[in-house]
Amino acid sequence: MSFLVLDRVSKGFGPPEARREVLRGVDLSVEQGEIVAIVGYSGAGKSTLLHLVSGLLGPDTGSVRLDGRTIEGPGPDRGVVFQNYSLLPWLTVAENIRLAVDSVFPGWTEAQRAEQVDRHIHLVNLTPARDRRPGELSGGMRQRVSVARALAMDPRILLLDEPLGALDALTRGTLQDEISRICRASGKTVVLITNDPDEGILMADRIIPLSAGPGATLGPSFPVVLDPTRDRRALNHDPRFKALRAEVVAWLMGPGARPAVSVSRKLILPDLEPEDLEIPRSLIGGRRRPRRRSEERRETVDLNP
Amino acid sequence: MKKIHWESVLMPLVGIALTLLAWQMISGRTVTRSLADGTVEEVRLGWVQDLPGPVQTWEKTRKYVVEPFAKREELDQGILRFTWYSLVIVAKGYAIALILGTPMGFLLGLSATFSKMFDPIIQVLRPVSPLAWMPLGVVLFANAGKSANELAALFTIAVCAMWPTVLNTAVGVRAIPQDYLNVARVLKLSRTQTLFRIMIPATLPYMFTGYRLSLGIAWLVIVAVEMLTGRIGIGNFLWNEYNNGLYTSIVLCIVTIGLVGFSLDRAMSLLERRFKGIL
Numbered sequence: 001m002s003f004l005v006l007d008r009v010s011k012g013f014g015p016p017e018a019r020r021e022v023l024r025g026v027d028l029s030v031e032q033g034e035i036v037a038i039v040g041y042s043g044a045g046k047s048t049l050l051h052l053v054s055g056l057l058g059p060d061t062g063s064v065r066l067d068g069r070t071i072e073g074p075g076p077d078r079g080v081v082f083q084n085y086s087l088l089p090w091l092t093v094a095e096n097i098r099l100a101v102d103s104v105f106p107g108w109t110e111a112q113r114a115e116q117v118d119r120h121i122h123l124v125n126l127t128p129a130r131d132r133r134p135g136e137l138s139g140g141m142r143q144r145v146s147v148a149r150a151l152a153m154d155p156r157i158l159l160l161d162e163p164l165g166a167l168d169a170l171t172r173g174t175l176q177d178e179i180s181r182i183c184r185a186s187g188k189t190v191v192l193i194t195n196d197p198d199e200g201i202l203m204a205d206r207i208i209p210l211s212a213g214p215g216a217t218l219g220p221s222f223p224v225v226l227d228p229t230r231d232r233r234a235l236n237h238d239p240r241f242k243a244l245r246a247e248v249v250a251w252l253m254g255p256g257a258r259p260a261v262s263v264s265r266k267l268i269l270p271d272l273e274p275e276d277l278e279i280p281r282s283l284i285g286g287r288r289r290p291r292r293r294s295e296e297r298r299e300t301v302d303l304n305p
Numbered sequence: 306m307k308k309i310h311w312e313s314v315l316m317p318l319v320g321i322a323l324t325l326l327a328w329q330m331i332s333g334r335t336v337t338r339s340l341a342d343g344t345v346e347e348v349r350l351g352w353v354q355d356l357p358g359p360v361q362t363w364e365k366t367r368k369y370v371v372e373p374f375a376k377r378e379e380l381d382q383g384i385l386r387f388t389w390y391s392l393v394i395v396a397k398g399y400a401i402a403l404i405l406g407t408p409m410g411f412l413l414g415l416s417a418t419f420s421k422m423f424d425p426i427i428q429v430l431r432p433v434s435p436l437a438w439m440p441l442g443v444v445l446f447a448n449a450g451k452s453a454n455e456l457a458a459l460f461t462i463a464v465c466a467m468w469p470t471v472l473n474t475a476v477g478v479r480a481i482p483q484d485y486l487n488v489a490r491v492l493k494l495s496r497t498q499t500l501f502r503i504m505i506p507a508t509l510p511y512m513f514t515g516y517r518l519s520l521g522i523a524w525l526v527i528v529a530v531e532m533l534t535g536r537i538g539i540g541n542f543l544w545n546e547y548n549n550g551l552y553t554s555i556v557l558c559i560v561t562i563g564l565v566g567f568s569l570d571r572a573m574s575l576l577e578r579r580f581k582g583i584l
C-alpha cells in the first residue's frame with residue numbers, strides 16, 4: 001500500500017443548505033520518497049486538498065491515510081510550508097525555527113536543539129540572516145525560512161503549498177532549483193502544490209493536474225521522465241519537457257477541467273433621458289424636461305461558446 | 306528634510322504664542338481708580354472679566370511652579386508635589402484596570418458565547434461617567450475605615466479606565482491571523498503554549514493601544530475623584546482654590562493636568578509604536 005492515500009475524498013464549505021463542494025471524489029496515492037506536484041487553477045481547491053493531508057481540515061466523505069493510519073488532526077509528522085509562509089513576525093529566523101524544534105523534540109538537550117536549528121538555517125543559506133525578523137527579509141528569504149522550519153521538524157512528509165507563488169519569475173527560478181535540491185537531499189516524501197505546470201515538471205517526479213472547481217477532482221498522473229539534474233536552460237529545448245507540458249496543459253484546458261469563465265461588469269448608463277422634441281414646449285403639461293435617471297444595470301457576459 | 310524639522314518646532318511655538326496673545330486679550334485685568342470722594346476702588350475690566358490673563362496667572366502662581374516640590378502646608382504645596390500624589394493613585398487604579406481588563410478582553414475575544422453574553426453589559430457600563438461611579442465606590446467601601454477614600458478612588462479609576470483595554474484586547478484576539486493558529490496546531494502546542502507563545506505576542510499591539518487609551522481615561526478621572534473625595538492631589542487643589550476664589554490657580558492646574566496627560570500619552574504611544582514595529 002502507498003505511503004499517502006486519499007480515497008474518494010470530498011470536501012465542501014458552508015451550511016448544509018448552501019454547501020459549496022470544493023473537492024469531489026479525489027483519489028491520490030503517493031509512494032514513500034516520491035515528489036508529487038499538483039497543478040491547478042487558482043481557487044480550484046489546492047490548499048484545501050493540502051490541508052486535508054496536513055489535518056487542518058477533515059474530509060466530508062472518504063478517507064485520508066498516512067502510512068495506513070487515518071489522519072485525525074494536524075501534527076508535526078507532516079511539515080507544512082504554508083502558502084503565505086506563516087512565520088511569526090515577532091520572532092527572529094532562528095527563534096521561529098527554534099519554536100518548532102522545541103515543540104517537536106521536547107526530550108532533546110539544549111545543544112541538540114541549537115544544532116538542529118543552526119543546521120537547518122545553514123541548509124537554506126540563511127546563516128547571515130539568522131537574527132533578523134521576517135519583516136526584514138525578502139519574500140524569497142521568508143520562503144526559505146518556512147522550508148527550514150518545516151524540515152527542522154523532521155516530518156515524514158513535506159507539504160508545500162505554492163511555495164514560490166508570491167515571488168517574481170527570476171527569484172522563482174533560482175529558488176525552484178534550491179528547494180528542489182533540498183527536498184531531494186532530504187529524501188522525504190513531498191507533495192508540492194503549484195499553479196505553474198513548468199514548476200511542477202521541473203521539481204517533481206510526477207505531476208497531477210487538478211480540474212477547476214467547484215467539485216474539483218484530480219486528473220491522470222503524468223510521470224516526469226527527465227534526467228534528474230534538470231538544467232533549466234537545457235530543459236527549455238528538451239522535446240520531452242515540451243511534450244509533457246503540452247499534455248498537462250491540454251488536460252487542464254480540456255473539457256470538464258476548464259473553469260467556467262464569466263465576466264461581470266458594472267455598466268453605467270448616461271444619466272439623462274433623451275428629450276422628445278416632437279412635443280411642443282409649454283409651461284403646463286407639454287414637453288417634459290430632460291430627466292435624470294440615476295441607475296445602473298448589471299450584465300453578465302458568458303464568454304464560453 | 307531640514308526645513309520640515311524646523312517647521313515642526315517653530316509652528317507649535319507660533320501657535321502657543323498666538324494662543325497666549327488671544328488669552329491675554331480676552332482676559333480681564335484689575336485697575337484701581339479713585340472715586341470722587343477720595344476713596345480708591347479696584348475693578349475688573351475686560352471682555353471676560355474674571356478670567357485671569359497669562360501674565361497675572363504667572364505672577365500669582367509662580368510660588369507653586371518655581372518650588373514645584375515644596376510642602377509648606379497641607380493645602381499649600383508645589384504643583385508637582387500635588388501632581389505626584391495624583392499620579393501615585395492613578396498608577397494604582399490603572400494597574401488594577403489592566404490586571405482585570407486584559408484577561409477579560411482575552412475571554413471576550415476567545416469565546417463567542419462569552420462575548421455575546423457580556424458585550425451588551427459592557428456597552429452599557431462603558432459610557433457611565435466617573436461622577437456616577439464615585440458615590441457607589443464610597444458606599445461600597447464605606448466601612449473600610451481609614452482607607453475607604455482611597456479604595457473608592459481606586460474603584461472609580463479602575464472601573465472607568467478598564468474598558469478600552471477590554472475592548473481593544475478583545476478585538477486584537479479576534480484579529481489574530483488564522484495562519485498563526487494553524488502553525489500552533491501543526492506544532493501541537495498546548496493551550497498554555499499557544500496562549501503565551503502565539504496569542505499574547507500577536508495581540509500585544511492591540512493591547513497597548515488599549516493601555517494607552519485607558520491611561521488617558523485614568524488621568525481624566527483622577528480630577529473628578531479628588532474633587533469628590535477630598536484626597537490631596539492636583540484635582541483637590543484645583544477645587545480648593547476655586548472655593549477660595551483664586552482663579553489663577555485653576556488655570557495653572559488646568560495647564561498642568563493637560564501637560565501631564567500629554568506626556569503620559571506620548572510615553573505610551575512610544576511604547577505602542579515599538580510593539581507595532583515588530584509586527
Ligand SMILES: Nc1ncnc2c1ncn2[C@@H]1O[C@H](COP(=O)(O)OP(=O)(O)OP(=O)(O)O)[C@@H](O)[C@H]1O
Nearest residue numbers: 013014022041042043044045046047048049083195
Ligand atoms: N474555510 C473556508 N470556508 C469557506 N470556503 C472556503 C474555505 N477555504 C476555502 N474555501 C473555498 O474553497 C475554494 C478553494 O479554496 P483553496 O484555498 O483551496 O483554493 P486554491 O486552489 O488553494 O487557490 P489559490 O491558488 O488561490 O491558493 C475557494 O472557492 C474558497 O472560497
Ligand SMILES: [Mg+2]
Nearest residue numbers: 046047083161
Ligand atoms: Mg491556495
